[in-house]
Every structure is written in structure tokens, then in C-alpha cells.
Amino acid sequence: MTAPATLAATPPAPVRPGHLKVCGARTRADLALLADTGPTLVGLWHGVPGGPADLEADHLADLAATAIRLGLEPVLVTFLDDPDRLARLARSTGIRWIQLHAYQSPALVADLRQRLPYAVLVKVLHLSRGRCLERAFTQAFERAGTDLFLLDTVTDDGRVGSTGQPLDPAHVHALLPRLNTPFLLAGGLNTTNRDTYRTVTDHPLYAGADIDTAARDRTGHLTHDAVTALTRAWHPRLQEATA
Known part of the structure; x- marks a missing residue:
């Protein structure tokens, strides 16, 4: 699937509040489940070495096309830092959202912004x-063209992404004065700790929640009941829209 040529001259749409992103979809059945339970964004992993949901390029393209047909916005979640490769992936799959989930630089963001003005x-x-490891560079990322930040945890042994480790709301609040860009909240979110983050989700830059571990059963599979409960807890309006 190739992104329409008209997208090349189209600026990115403003990031609206109220998103719920479920990360790490692996199959068409996963996408059908998400389309039925309320999330607006689905994270598709590619270029995440050793990641349990990492997809080959052909599989990524198939799931991205399926997500779009189902009314979901596919998000490329990646550790890649090659702008040529990322731009080709975006154009060939029709993916408009790119989540740089490792320690990529502001220069990479600026390069992608030039190549993919619609993304x-x-x-x-x-x-x-x-402590935010990128704290000194938040304004540089914004100047480079970042549309959205995602706040997530790093474990003590250095693991990033889908760790299930919660953020301390006080640490989030300490970072927020440095941000002028909307953000998604991640890090161990589940159906029982929504009120813990009430002051964070009331912040005017809060754009939604990103969940992975809590959407799965003990075998690591997404479940209808888990995602439904998470949608109800974090974004009940999305749940109402699918009822």
C-alpha cells in the first residue's frame, strides 16, 4: 500500500486529546479486537530487535493496511534511526504516525519532518x-518538528518499551513545565491506577494513554475483556462510541 502523493504536501493534523493506544499488535485478529473495543491508535513494532511483537516489513505493511480499513490509526513503533529507511516504510505502508522509541536525535526528527511533512x-x-534522560533536549525535539511526546519508564537494567513499570506522577509533573507539545502517558497503566494519574490526565497537554502489558493475558495475548476494561477506565467516551 502506497501513501497518496497528495499527503506529501499536507501538514500533520493537530493531535487531538482523547487517544487510547494499544501497542504491540501482531495479527489481523488483534486488530479486529481493537477495532471492536475502542482504542484509536495501534502500535505496530518494526525495527525493535528481540522485541516480542517485532514484525517483518511485509507483515507490517499487511497489518497497517488492515488497521486503516478497520478505522484504526497504525503507529510505527521503532528503534530505527535511519531516515531513508523510515521514510520508505512510511510511504510504502501508508503509516502516518511514527513513534521513535529509542534514543534517536533531534536531527533525525528534523530529517523526517522534511521528508514526511504529513506525518x-x-x-x-x-x-x-x-529523571528524564532527554530532559536537556526537549526543546530541540520540539524545534525539530516533534508533534507528540510519549512519556515512558526505563527499568533499572535499561529496558525500554512495554515494561509494565509505572511512572510516578510527581516525576511526570516535574517534567511537564519543559513541554509545549502534547504528550501520551505510558508506563504500567492499568484499570486500577487511573485515579493515581488524575492530575496528569487533567493537564492541558495530555493527549491520551498508551497501554500494552495490561491489555494482555498471562500468555501475552490481547483479550477483549482486558481492552474493553482499559478503554472504560481511561477513555470512557471511546467505549461509548463502540457500544
């Missing part, structure tokens, strides 16, 4: 023991 560029900010 929504998401940069993850990693918090380790309360």
Missing part, C-alpha cells in the same frame, strides 16, 4: 528513577 512524529521521553 505525526512521536518522540518517546524516557524516565529513569524520576
